Amino acid sequence: MRILLTGSTGQVGWELQRTLMTIGEVIPVGRELSSSGLFIDLSQPDTIRHVIREVQPDLIVNPAAYTAVDKAESEPELAMAVNGTAPGVIAEEAKHLGAGIVHYSTDYVFNGNHTTPYTEQDEPEPQNIYGKTKLAGEKALQAVGVPYLILRTSWVYSLRGKNFLLTMLKLAREREEIRVVADQVGAPTWSRMIAESTAQILSHGTQDLIGFLRSNSGIYNLTATGQTSWYGFAKAIFELDSKRNEHKLKKLVAIPSEQYPTPAKRPAYSSLDTQKIFSTFKLALPSWQRNLELVLS
Numbered sequence: 036m037r038i039l040l041t042g043s044t045g046q047v048g049w050e051l052q053r054t055l056m057t058i059g060e061v062i063p064v065g066r067e068l069s070s071s072g073l074f075i076d077l078s079q080p081d082t083i084r085h086v087i088r089e090v091q092p093d094l095i096v097n098p099a100a101y102t103a104v105d106k107a108e109s110e111p112e113l114a115m116a117v118n119g120t121a122p123g124v125i126a127e128e129a130k131h132l133g134a135g136i137v138h139y140s141t142d143y144v145f146n147g148n149h150t151t152p153y154t155e156q157d158e159p160e161p162q163n164i165y166g167k168t169k170l171a172g173e174k175a176l177q178a179v180g181v182p183y184l185i186l187r188t189s190w191v192y193s194l195r196g197k198n199f200l201l202t203m204l205k206l207a208r209e210r211e212e213i214r215v216v217a218d219q220v221g222a223p224t225w226s227r228m229i230a231e232s233t234a235q236i237l238s239h240g241t242q243d244l245i246g247f248l249r250s251n252s253g254i255y256n257l258t259a260t261g262q263t264s265w266y267g268f269a270k271a272i273f274e275l276d277s278k279r280n281e282h283k284l285k286k287l288v289a290i291p292s293e294q295y296p297t298p299a300k301r302p303a304y305s306s307l308d309t310q311k312i313f314s315t316f317k318l319a320l321p322s323w324q325r326n327l328e329l330v331l332s
């Protein structure tokens with residue numbers, strides 16, 4: 036099986052290069068020209084069509100996205116092209132080839148008014164440009180009618196790239212006091228767990244991948260279990276990391292979102308219910324605390 040992978044320089048895509056190897060031949064294509072002379076820029080539909088026609092994949096896995104949540108507020112057209120339009124173009128090309136798609140989306144499609152985890156049946160109502168563009172991408176992909184999985188995840192971190200974990204580890208070495216928002220609740224999720232879960236799901240369908248994707252097509256929440264605030268996440272990071280590394284940090288202060296204004300509004304609550312992915316694929320997801328322990332051990 037030939038698997039075209041986008042976004043392999045990103046947090047999730049990097050891990051997928053390894054985990055998808057057990058499913059088929061992985062062909063990563065990014066914005067840089069590859070050794071086979073290919074590149075893909077999701078804001079340029081022609082490059083998407085060209086790459087897919089050249090590679091002729093059986094499966095397209097698309098973790099690439101415009102993920103700069105605040106910057107998206109000032110670059111809405113670019114964010115929409117990458118997150119909103121490109122998934123539809125990928126789906127059209129996949130349809131011509133008879134290929135399937137695994138695509139990723141976000142907890143930020145929700146408005147944050149819930150007090151219990153959002154299920155796949157809950158109505159999205161994004162509060163920022165990033166969330167609007169990701170929701171548009173979900174719809175564009177679904178409208179084409181290809182076998183697909185959309186995996187909605189949240190608060191992604193890893194030991195590479197730009198993310199909250201790495202920012203906190205850096206600040207703990209530089210500052211005596213750190214102030215972190217305590218009134219936004221969600222589930223921090225390790226990129227490796229997302230990639231391993233993706234491969235585990237696909238491994239159920241290797242005999243007839245397209246049939247498997249067709250009969251299971253839909254949106255699935257894929258996050259670590261449990262929930263916390265950014266403050267709670269930061270506290271756990273400092274407690275675990277200070278066992279092994281020197282910190283300058285003396286005081287962690289919980290603050291409300293008003294004291295940390297950002298261009299993009301974030302949902303106050305964006306925990307996702309993972310019952311559907313568990314019952315469909317028998318995928319038991321770890322708690323966010325357990326994952327963090329593994330990452331920082």
Ligand SMILES: NC(=O)c1ccc[n+]([C@@H]2O[C@H](COP(=O)([O-])OP(=O)(O)OC[C@H]3O[C@@H](n4cnc5c(N)ncnc54)[C@H](OP(=O)(O)O)[C@@H]3O)[C@@H](O)[C@H]2O)c1
Pocket residue numbers: 041042043044045046047048065066067075076077078097098099100101102117139140141142143169187188189190191192196197226
């Ligand atoms: N990060 C989070 O907290 C979070 C939360 C919820 C959901 N998600 C979703 O999870 C998925 C994976 O996120 P991630 O954290 O792994 O993202 P990431 O680390 O920011 O990586 C994004 C990837 O997309 C690529 N990319 C960006 N613009 C592109 C373009 N125009 N054409 C081609 N490739 C482009 C980047 O390539 P370059 O190296 O060339 O920039 C990079 O490989 C995304 O769908 C994201 O929306 C993420």
